[in-house]
Amino acid sequence: MKIYEKNNSVIVEDMKDFDPKHIFECGQCFRWNEEEDGSYTGVAFKKILNIKKEDNLVYFNNTNLEDFHNIWYKYFDLDRDYSKIKEELSKMDKYLNEAVKFGYGIRILNQDEWEILISFIISANNRISMIKRAIENLSMNYGEYIGEYKGKKHYAFPSIEKMNSLTQEQIRECGTGFRDQYIKDTTFIIKNDNEDIYKYKNLDTDMCKKGLLQFCGVGPKVADCIMLFSMEKYDTFPVDVWVKRVMEEFYVDENLSLKKIREYGINKFSNLSGFAQQYLFYYARELGIGKK
DNA sequence: ACCCAGGGTCGTC
């Protein structure tokens, strides 16, 4: 893997296990959007980044080597050997083998805990397009302006302080629906009980989940997502409608509870559960597996 | 026009 900077871009040669479409459309993030040229533009950690893959080159546009090493290397989990993970999962069974082949370029992002906490509270009983819209509105109305790219203005996700200053109505006007109160209550707990969301990743998975469940609007599934997508907890297995469908299709009886499906997944995939879940989710959703 | 589902959670029983 060769990395170099050129004209406000960082170019990486021969990058393995990295496909922008797989990464940004496997349901782990909500702030990345496809451009007309097939590239993806997104906002994270108050930076605007554009990514385009061409043959054996990956272009990280609108950035430099310093940010690449300080921010994006960790964000895209580039230190982890996904070939090894895929190899281990592939030999478990034929279904996972197919799912891994399908989403070969997936990487699990290391996103900001606060942003992911609120984002996945919004995700409950909601659709991805609606979730993205609500998060975009919150950022546009109450987030810090961070610049313009390809003719579009971009805003950071609102800070804890800013969110805490909003009324329930202001939050709802962004399109959160009935989750407005959850967001308000959760933000209040973090701000006024001095609850440090950034210390959670230091706890073991069980304690971490226990802590997250205290927040309003955070149930078992949302807690699993927060841990997996922002706290490096990979021995967890978020079960949503799609994972339920694909698990019932390939592994378990119907009428098994969500909790039991989660236990089954963690027992079967152990410390690779989170990765397995993500390959299965992307596979199921893209192919519509189990949908009626 | 009407109905339904969407990366579930909460309150109640």
Next chain:
DNA sequence: GACGACCCTGGG
């Protein structure tokens, strides 16, 4: 544990 309600809206 099981059940219904829940803001909103695109798609059937």
